[in-house]
Amino acid sequence: MNALSRRRFLQLLGLSSAAAAAPTLLRAQAQSVVPAATTNRVVVVGGGFAGATVAKYLRLWGGAAVDVTLVEANPSHVSCILSNLVLNNSMSLSQITFNYAALQQKYGVRIVTGKAVGIEGKALRLADGQRLDYERLVLAPGIAFLPVPGLKMNKVPHAWQAGPQTTLLQRQLAAMPAGGTFVMTIPPAPYRCPPGPYERACLVADYLKRNKPGSKVIVLDANPKIMAEEHTFSTAFNQTHAGIIEYRPGVTLNQVDSRQRIAKTSQGDVKASVLNVIPTQQAGGIVASAGLIPAGQRWAPVNPLSYESTLLPGVHIIGDAQGTGQPKSGHIANAEAKVCADAILRAFAGEAPDPAPVTNSACYSPITANTASWLTAVYAYNPNTGLMEVVPDSFGEAPAPTQGNYEKMFDWAAGLFGDTFA
């Protein structure tokens, strides 16, 4: 099972490059349909889980009737999902890096490498001066970090956007002396991936236990309590990783001494051998710069039936940047993207959005190098409140972390990666 699911996982990972080997007929057909439509143009900004999914599903469902352009600054996306497993050397970054070849070749999405800098009328302006006209614009820029006084990210990594930051933290952990202290700070909710920081604390503790005897993990949480899978993580902190993890809730980070690796907090200074500061987050990139976040807020208000901005018609915001109150994760970003794609296609057909959309969240969190837990919930639109709300009984976490869940985690991730990028 172990070897099998890993093999399947690796096979799937090959798909993005294997898309080039898609049947010639299919490829020819996909290409031939690209230029057909000029009146139903959608421009998507951001090639993470939200942006890639909306681009793919617009073409999967809309075909030649919709012209889709994906604007992304990087040639590939590095998944935050599974990236904590890079820290303990269980995986490599290349295994969670996805390019846009399948979107382009299999689905006929036009890929534009560039940075979106402004919205002018019904056109998106890029940093290189290009203007992309659209009927609908979808923004999926993910998160941006609020400044932390003294924080130098090249010395004190966040590793909350996977890539070079992940590698930096991995190297710092590998170089940490035995008996050292790993200190991480968790920002006030909402932030990307509610269970993610607690998962990281567990994996780092597990890694240090085996590789750096006598080391400790200190978790400084700005929140009053564990924000996800409270049963799972409190058990992990107090039993599985007892004596290694010290969890301190309600600690506000004020300042960082990046050279000395000191977190200056509401409860005094904490000195680290390796310091991991995850700063407070808000909607990133063009969502912030285009004024789609109201003053005093961190996320973009949208209509949950279509993810259309309540501030700027014709512009949709999905994934971590949107402010419906649904958790911020790759899985639910993919779910939101489908609701958004469906609503845009209906709008092109002169129809109202589906009045009863449903999304779901599911994720597996490793607790050690061979066990994992899970968390899941289904969200449904409540017409009385106008909100996406948890369907009560659908919300739950794994009874206990198991090895079986650790294996299922790779199936879940392979499914999600495939549904998004392949």
Place this chain on the structure above:
Amino acid sequence: MTSLRSCFFLASLALPLSTALAAPPAGRLLAAQCAQCHGTGGQSASGIDSLAGESASELYSEMLEMKYSQDTGDIMHRQARGYTEEQIRLIANYYATLNGGGSGDGGSGGGSKSGDD
């Protein structure tokens, strides 16, 4: 399997070749919420079950079994609780139509809570 897969993608890309957009088929958006784990169009790329072309009545009764199970120790038992019986019927009917396969029963007999496996 490979040929089924190709057929599916050909069909899915070929269907909307016209430049006019019509109302989406019932259940498509709901069913797409299964795809994060069960694969695009219900074609799984991992060890998780595929859903495309399954019998609608079987999908429906399995989902209801999970929805009303006392056991909440499985992720799908939680997921199934998130959908109404009517939504589950739409999802099951939609997956049964994919690939042009399935048992062709259209889920009309799916009112029973008892599983048939």
